[in-house]
Amino acid sequence: MAAKVISGTEVAAQIREELKKEVAEMKEKHGVVPGLVTILVGKNPASVSYVTGKQKTAHELGFYSMQDDQPEDIPEADLLKLVDKYNKDPKIHGILVQLPLPKHINEKKVLSAIDPDKDVDCFHPVNVGRLMIGGSEARFLPCTPAGIQELIVRSGFETSGAEVVVVGRSNIVGKPIANMMLQKGRGANATVTVVHTGTKNLEAHCRRADILIVAAGVPHLVKPEWIKPGACVIDVGVNRVGEKMSEKTGRMVPILKGDVDFDAAKEIAGAITPVPGGVGPMTITMLMKNTVTSAKLAAGIR
Numbered sequence: 001m002a003a004k005v006i007s008g009t010e011v012a013a014q015i016r017e018e019l020k021k022e023v024a025e026m027k028e029k030h031g032v033v034p035g036l037v038t039i040l041v042g043k044n045p046a047s048v049s050y051v052t053g054k055q056k057t058a059h060e061l062g063f064y065s066m067q068d069d070q071p072e073d074i075p076e077a078d079l080l081k082l083v084d085k086y087n088k089d090p091k092i093h094g095i096l097v098q099l100p101l102p103k104h105i106n107e108k109k110v111l112s113a114i115d116p117d118k119d120v121d122c123f124h125p126v127n128v129g130r131l132m133i134g135g136s137e138a139r140f141l142p143c144t145p146a147g148i149q150e151l152i153v154r155s156g157f158e159t160s161g162a163e164v165v166v167v168g169r170s171n172i173v174g175k176p177i178a179n180m181m182l183q184k185g186r187g188a189n190a191t192v193t194v195v196h197t198g199t200k201n202l203e204a205h206c207r208r209a210d211i212l213i214v215a216a217g218v219p220h221l222v223k224p225e226w227i228k229p230g231a232c233v234i235d236v237g238v239n240r241v242g243e244k245m246s247e248k249t250g251r252m253v254p255i256l257k258g259d260v261d262f263d264a265a266k267e268i269a270g271a272i273t274p275v276p277g278g279v280g281p282m283t284i285t286m287l288m289k290n291t292v293t294s295a296k297l298a299a300g301i302r
C-alpha cells in the first residue's frame with residue numbers, strides 16, 4: 001500500500017490559522033502584538049526571498065513586523081549596535097538576522113549578541129543549552145526541527161519508544177532534532193541514533209528506523225530498500241538539481257529533489273513527506289510560533 005503523504009503545506013496552513021486566532025486574542029484581551037524584525041545584510045537573492053516570505057507571513061498573522069535592510073559593507077560593530085537596539089525595543093519580541101552574513105562579519109558574534117529571550121531562530125548558545133536540558137527550560141524550539149516534530153505528531157505517529165534514526169548532524173537540523181526526539185514528553189521519548197559520514201553502515205541503521213529523519217543535503221541518498229516497511233520518513237533535504245520551465249508562469253524554476261527517492265520510497269514507507277511541500281513550509285511557521293511564544297513570555301501571558 002502506498003504511504004500516506006504528510007503535507008507540510010497543509011499542516012503549516014493549519015498551524016497558521018491557530019496562530020492567527022491566538023494573535024487576535026492576545027491583542028483583544030491583553031493589548032499585546034507580537035513583534036518581529038528581520039535584518040537582511042546585502043541583497044543575496046535567496047536571502048531576499050526568505051525574508052520576504054517571513055515578513056509576508058508575519059503580516060498575515062497580524063504581527064507588528066519590520067524588515068531592516070542593511071548594506072553589504074556594514075561594519076560588524078554597526079550590525080552589533082543594531083541588534084542591541086532591537087534587544088532594547090519592547091515592541092520587538094523576535095529578532096532574526098538572515099544568514100549567511102558577508103565574510104567580514106563574524107556570524108557567531110552577531111547571533112550571540114541577540115537577547116536569548118528574543119532569539120526566535122533558537123541559534124543562541126543559551127537557547128541551545130536550554131534545548132539540551134529540555135522540558136520547561138526550553139523556551140523556543142529551533143524552527144526546522146520543530147516543524148519536523150510537529151509533522152510527526154500531527155500525522156499520528158507514535159514517537160514514544162520508537163527507533164528514530166537521524167541522518168545528518170548539523171547544528172540547525174540533525175543535532176537539535178536528535179536532541180528533541182530523545183527528551184521525555186510529547187512527540188519525543190524515542191530511542192535516537194544519529195548517523196553521518198563517519199558511520200560505518202548507514203543502510204543497516206536506516207533499516208531499523210520506525211521514524212527516519214534525513215537531513216544530509218545529498219539527492220536521493222536514502223534508497224527505498226533502506227526503509228523499514230511502514231516507517232515514517234521525514235525528508236528534510238532540498239537539493240537543486242537543475243531548472244525547468246514553469247507551466248504556470250513560463251519562467252525558469254529550480255528542479256528540487258529530496259534526500260530520499262520519494263516515488264520509490266512511498267511504496268514502502270507508512271508515511272512520507274514530499275519535497276517540496278514537506279518540511280519547507282513548516283520552518284517559517286515555527287518561526288512565527290516562536291515569536292508568539294516570546295511575546296507571551298514577555299507579557300506574562302500563560
Ligand code: NAP
Nearest residue numbers: 144168169170173196197215216217236237238279280283
Ligand atoms: P549540512 O550542514 O550540510 O549537514 C549535512 C549533514 O549530513 C552532515 O552532518 C553530514 O555529515 C551528513 N551527510 C552528508 N552526506 C552524507 C552521507 N553521504 N552519508 C551520511 N551522512 C551524510 O546540512 P543541513 O543544513 O543540515 O541541511 C541538510 C539538508 O536539509 C539540505 O538539503 C538543506 O537544504 C535542507 N534544509 C531544509 C530546510 C527546510 O526548511 N526545509 C532547513 C534546513 C536545511 P558530516 O557531519 O559527517 O559531514
